[in-house]
Amino acid sequence: MQPLRKIIDDAPNVIPVPEELRHRRVELILWPLDDASPKTKTRARPAFNIADVERIEIPSREERNARRYTFIDPLQR
Helix, strand or coil: CCCCCCCCCCCCCCCCCCHHHCCCCCCCCCCCCCCCCCCCCCCCCCCCCCCCCCCCCCCCHHHHHHHHCCCCCHHHC
């Protein structure tokens, strides 16, 4: 049996299968022939601004811990 190729200009909701191909193992490929691209959402701007920086300074673990555990006596103000 020869493969069946059929170009449909306006695809219906249901595509008929020939009688001789029913209840057999078949491969069905649906390939759009027009250039209509799917409508995709454009990504929205993030709620935050992304900074353009030249260098990021990351303090060492000791420097981070020193700042975290620095005790400020409220009575010494």
